[in-house]
Amino acid sequence: MTSSASQGLPLHAVRADALAGFLNNLPSAAAAFLRGAGFTARAGEVALLPGTDGLAGAAVGLGNGDAGPWAYGGLARGLPSGSAWRLAPGEGDPAEATLGWALGAYRPIRHKAAGAAPAVLELPLGSEQALMTAEAICAARDLINAPAADLGPVELAEAAVALAARHGASCEVIADEALAQGFPAVAAVGGGSPRPPRVAVLRWTGAADGPLIALCGKGVCFDSGGLDLKPPAGMLRMKKDMAGAAVVLAAAEMVMRSGLPVRLLVLVGAVENAISGHAMRPMDVLRTRKGLRVEIGNTDAEGRLVLCDLLAFASEQGPAAIIDCATLTGAARVALGPDLPALFCNDDDLATRLLAAGDAVRDPMWRLPLHDGYDSWLDSPFADLSNTAQKPMAGAITAALFLRRFVPAGIPWAHLDLYAWNDSNRPGRPEGGEAQCARALHALIANRAQRLHPAAGP
Numbered sequence: 001m002t003s004s005a006s007q008g009l010p011l012h013a014v015r016a017d018a019l020a021g022f023l024n025n026l027p028s029a030a031a032a033f034l035r036g037a038g039f040t041a042r043a044g045e046v047a048l049l050p051g052t053d054g055l056a057g058a059a060v061g062l063g064n065g066d067a068g069p070w071a072y073g074g075l076a077r078g079l080p081s082g083s084a085w086r087l088a089p090g091e092g093d094p095a096e097a098t099l100g101w102a103l104g105a106y107r108p109i110r111h112k113a114a115g116a117a118p119a120v121l122e123l124p125l126g127s128e129q130a131l132m133t134a135e136a137i138c139a140a141r142d143l144i145n146a147p148a149a150d151l152g153p154v155e156l157a158e159a160a161v162a163l164a165a166r167h168g169a170s171c172e173v174i175a176d177e178a179l180a181q182g183f184p185a186v187a188a189v190g191g192g193s194p195r196p197p198r199v200a201v202l203r204w205t206g207a208a209d210g211p212l213i214a215l216c217g218k219g220v221c222f223d224s225g226g227l228d229l230k231p232p233a234g235m236l237r238m239k240k241d242m243a244g245a246a247v248v249l250a251a252a253e254m255v256m257r258s259g260l261p262v263r264l265l266v267l268v269g270a271v272e273n274a275i276s277g278h279a280m281r282p283m284d285v286l287r288t289r290k291g292l293r294v295e296i297g298n299t300d301a302e303g304r305l306v307l308c309d310l311l312a313f314a315s316e317q318g319p320a321a322i323i324d325c326a327t328l329t330g331a332a333r334v335a336l337g338p339d340l341p342a343l344f345c346n347d348d349d350l351a352t353r354l355l356a357a358g359d360a361v362r363d364p365m366w367r368l369p370l371h372d373g374y375d376s377w378l379d380s381p382f383a384d385l386s387n388t389a390q391k392p393m394a395g396a397i398t399a400a401l402f403l404r405r406f407v408p409a410g411i412p413w414a415h416l417d418l419y420a421w422n423d424s425n426r427p428g429r430p431e432g433g434e435a436q437c438a439r440a441l442h443a444l445i446a447n448r449a450q451r452l453h454p455a456a457g458p
Contacts, residue, residue: 007122008083008085008086008120008122009055009056009058009086010056010057010058010086011060011075011086011087011088011092011097011121012057012058012060012088012090012092013059013062013071013087013088013097014041014059014061014090014091015041015061015062015064015091016040016041016062016063016064017064018041018091019039019040019041022041023035030050030056033049033050034047034049039059039061040061041059041061041063042061042063043061043062043063043066044060044063044067044071044072044073044427045060046058046060046074046075046078047059048079055080055083057088058079058085060072060092062092065091068096068100069096069097069103069362069428070100070362070426070427071096071100071427072096072097072099072101073100073101073103073104073426073427073429074104074428075100075104075119075121076104076105076118076120076121077104077105077118078119081116081119082116082117082118082119082120083119083120084119084120084121084122085119085120085121085122086121086122086124087121087122087124094124094125094126094127094130095127095129097121097124097127098121098123098124098127098130098131099130099131099133099134099428100428101121102130102131102134102135102138103134103137103429104427104429106141106430108145108432108433110145110147110150129258132257132258133254133442136250136251136253136257136435136438137250137435137438137439139249139250139253140246140247140249140250140433140435140438141246141432141433141434141435142433143156143159143242143246143249143433144239144242144243144246144421144432144433144434144435145239145432147239148221148222151221151239151242152193152195152270153190153193153195153196153197153198153219153221153271153272154196154198156198156221156245156270157173157199157200157268157270158173159249160173160200160245160249160268161173161200163202163249163252163253164202164204167204167253167256168204168256169203169204169256169264170202171200171203172200173198173199173200173201174198174199175196175197175198176196179197179198179199182289182313183269183289183309183310183313184286184287184288184289184309185286185287185288185289185294185305185306185308185309186199186269186271186305186306186309188280188286188305189220189271189273189280189302190271190272190273191279191280192226192227192272192274192276192278192280193271193273193274193276194274194276195221195272195274197269197270197271197272198268199267199268199270199309199310200267200268201265201313202264202265202268203263203264203265203266204252204256204264204266205263205264206255206259206260206261206264207261207262208263210260210261210262210263210449210452211262211263211319211320211321211448211452212262212263212264212265212317212318212319213263213264213265213319213321213323213448214265214266214267214314214317214319214322214323215252215265215267215322215323216244216248216266216267216310216311216314216322216323216324216325217242217244217245217246217266217267217268217269217310217325217326218241218242218244218245218303218307218325218326218327218328219242219244219245219269219270220241220242220271220273220302220303220306221239221241221242221270221271221272222238222241222272222273222274223235223238223241223272223303224238224274224275225273225299225300226273226274226275226279226299226300227279227280227281227282227299228298228299228300229300237421240420240433241303241327243327243420243433243434243436244303244324244325244326244327244328244418246420246433247325247416247418247436247437247438247441248267248323248441249266250438251437251438251441251442251445252264252266254438254442255442255446258442258446260445260446260449261452262445262448265314265319267310267313267314269306269307269309269310271302271306273299273300273302279299280296280299282296282297282299283295283296283297283382284296285382285383286305288305288312289308289309289312289313290312290405290406292308292384292385293383293384294308294380294384294385294386294387295382295383295386295387296387297380297386297387297388297389298387298388301387301399302387303326303327303328304326304399304402304403305387307324307326307403307406308402308405308406310324311324311403311406311407311413312406315406315407315408315411319411321347321412321413321414322407322411322412322413323413323414323415323441324403324413324414324415324416325416325441326415326416326417327417327418327419327420328396328399328415328417329395329399329417331394331396331397331399332368332395332396332417332418332419333419335368335396336368338419338421338422339364339419340364340365340366341365341366341416341418341419341436342365342366342367342416342417343355343365343367343414343415343416344368344369344370344396344397344400344403344404344415344417345370345414345415346370346409346412346414347412347413347414349412350412351414353444353447353448354414354441355367357440357441357444358437358439358440358443361439361442361443362439363438363439363440363443364440365416365418365437365440368396368397368400370400370401370404371394371397371401374394374397374398374401375401377389377390377394377398378390378402385402385405387402399417400415403415416436416437418436418437420433420436421433421434
């Protein structure tokens with residue numbers, strides 16, 4: 001993206017139902033070219049417009065107008081490399097164009113050459129927020145895409161420290177004996193790895209009287225499954241098992257850069273679930289911060305053990321709401337597929353607002369029930385509860401019910417079980433890590449701030 005003005009070629013965004021009018025307003029030769037090329041303005045369709053000295057511009061289809069930023073998501077890599085463009089007046093939404101363009105331009109470059117330069121869009125007026133959002137999402141993608149050899153628990157905690165330093169927040173990293181005492185379940189999950197676990201506690205104040213919003217992120221930097229070892233196919237993408245942490249860091253960055261009048265508490269449980277003589281074992285009984293004892297039914301159900309200590313700590317701070325994000329269960333993917341994170345929530349108002357926020361910014365999720373009838377499936381004869389259910393069904397629900405045990409009644413809480421990965425390239429969503437739900441969380445918090453402080457910006 002560039003902030004220079006009126007130097008690029010015009011990019012015309014065209015709705016399908018307005019195509020006839022658009023063609024009538026073009027020079028006759030350009031209109032004839034588009035008609036001859038069969039341009040129909042379907043969402044994301046691109047046609048270059050020839051001029052006497054080369055390119056005169058381009059048209060991109062918006063379809064019926066419901067594609068949002070993804071209509072622009074293929075342009076950075078689909079238009080000529082290094083070319084410069086400006087959004088022409090008309091049907092195009094500047095913020096959606098900026099967001100889609102920037103997200104589509106992203107490529108992971110840590111271990112691979114960048115390749116051909118993307119096309120560049122001049123930053124349209126009023127789209128600064130969209131560019132900020134894209135930058136936060138791309139930073140989260142970088143974390144998720146990083147190989148586990150490069151991003152262990154220490155490095156993930158350092159990412160939280162660096163984020164805090166950029167925005168005037170504080171960040172405490174809890175380690176060693178303090179971690180073992182204060183976050184014993186986190187310590188147990190990370191005990192099998194030579195790379196020690198960490199908990200990062202980021203605090204930020206946008207308004208001293210603002211509501212305290214707690215965001216908790218699962219940060220399992222690699223998940224071998226522990227002693228109940230995953231099969232090779234199940235381990236293949238487990239570098240992304242820290243995506244919940246990346247998502248809450250991205251949401252926090254958006255909130256802080258927006259200057260929203262809230263108080264943030266961001267907790268990252270950073271661990272590696274590895275195998276050694278120090279690893280937790282099946283049927284071990286672990287102590288948790290809340291005081292509940294948990295029997296280990298499967299060492300591969302480790303993410304909920306990380307989150308349970310974070311949820312207990314967050315609850316102690318008296319928050320207005322707690323939201324956790326985690327790549328927690330394959331069962332959620334079986335139920336909803338890769339594009340729809342599963343939402344579990346103990347508060348209907350919070351759930352309604354979160355779903356609406358996600359729909360508004362095209363960052364959707366789907367609510368699943370906290371079905372009380374399955375709660376007894378977590379019973380254990382040797383401890384207060386097990387980290388796995390007695391029955392091989394409803395795995396996403398029973399995982400959420402496990403987490404609910406660590407949030408006191410009366411505190412609104414939402415749990416997001418997400419995939420955080422694009423299996424293939426799509427406009428604006430290149431293959432690799434994806435910060436699902438981060439934009440929805442920012443929109444939720446911005447909406448709440450707007451209700452409490454009407455003068456607050458988005």
